[in-house]
Amino acid sequence: MARVTMLALLAASLCFAQGQKDLDEANTPHRSAAIWKMSTGELNTVVADPEAGDFEKAKACQRLGVVGDASSVPGVAALLSNRTLSHYARTALETIPGPAADTALREALARLDGDLLVGVVNSIGRRKDPLALDALAKLRRSDDAEIRSAAEAAIGRIRSP
């Protein structure tokens, strides 16, 4: 009896899953498969393309988080002030190896404010960039409690082993 019930449940769940899959495929205007196959150079082009939409740029940034390099940094860093794409840009910059990404994040500290600045401070903390300590020390005296808190946390991360 238990086995029959279980098989029925499994069959129902498979039908449900197939139904969901069909529905998703019919209603998904934003598809990422092509972007996921692009080379680093092609992804850089998408990020810098003024004609590309938010979806394409967002997915290109996510992919660059795995395959991006120093050549990706200028285009990605330009999106840090974009309210929709700033987090996606940080997704790439947090994991791109080398000093170019650190420099881009440090430079953004001077031109951002509010939540976008908090996000960049958080990313600097994750990268543990010691060259950002002076700038973060100034942000500890910010009027904005969120920025002060983020700067404290980032300094703590950078100074911890």
Next chain:
Amino acid sequence: MALTVNLHSRRKILKTAAAPLFVSAATLGLNGATPPSDRINLAGLGIGGRGERDLNAFLSNPDVQFRAICDVRNERREEIKAKADKHHGNNDCAMYSDQYELWARKDIDAVLIATGDRWHTLLSIGTARSGKDVYCEKPCSMTIQESRMLADSFQRLGRVYQAGTQRRNGANFDYAYRMLQEGKLGKVHTLHANVGPGDRWPPRTSHDWLPEEPLPPKQLVDWDRWLGPCPWRPYNSRYVKRYWRGYYDFHGGGILEWGSHTVDLCQWAGGFDETAPVEYEPVEEPGLVTPYAIHCRYADGTKLIMRDTGWGDSGACATRWEGDEGWVETGDGGNIDTSDNLAADRGPVEDSRKATRNHVRDFLDCVKSRNQPRANALSAAQTHVACHAAYIAFQLGRPLRFDPARDEFIGDEEANRMRSRAMREPWRLV
């Protein structure tokens, strides 16, 4: 406006003190009632379908008082409050949409968290920081990095944590575990974990977006708070109505669904609660979602096979442990199957559906004793590290070597860059 302060005059205090003192039987814990001093004040954070089943298990314990629900969905706040108030026969369950208001409550001892993967680690650590113990549904983390932060934070903060991997307290799994511990299998060389039907939970998650729908009023669904640390995307009601699984931004991957249970059982049985496999090799049929498998190996040579096919009639979340003297296999069907030489151990054990009640009771007892339950933060973290590492190997389509002491892949930069995900502003783990 001046503050109005009620001061008891000395005369009033004396009159009160002189009055006969009546204490109810319930307050004293008589007639089978639990005295308030022995009750655990519970709250919920993001209670959907699975969370409500956990809540039912909590409410079946007379020493639990459910005090508050916090959810970004108004409908769920109302439903859970109605359920709790009906159960307790009062109107006391408070409702919040902001976790900080819940965390500010000093009278809450423990919190049930079941928001979905994307919030689990952040909310667990935040809840612990607010001085409360945590029972959190699985999958408990989105990344290897989150898993480590979870374990480190609970160790540092000294709070009790139980992952919702209830099979550790399922009678049939416990029976098989004891067989292994008693040496009936001989030297164990291979552990098998059913990572779930790939048709239902494709191991590879989608990066697509569903079409945009009009944003509902914030008081009905707070989309920004629902997304939390995840990347922004246009609102679509299907995500909120439990169809968020299978999307990379919200989901740790299909392997995490059953793997967080069955890999967990293998880690437990094999004595690997403080480590993870050192090798991960994906085995995938070209062009097919299923069948698939990840062949793993621990540092001592023990094999861990994660696979979605080739199982008998053990039921969901099956696991099989093989030694040089015999094997045992069990799953949610509750039956124990063995090699012929261990036939005396075959047969049904307790209904496996009781596992959640046992697991919740284990947690409640630990909240009182301050011991750590079976699925504590460290063991849960290691299980999730193993599952995430396997999923990364699957996504990259190549074998990976891993150093569990450093949570680091050896000689594979792309894999190492997949160990974490940037969080949307303003969220962070520290």
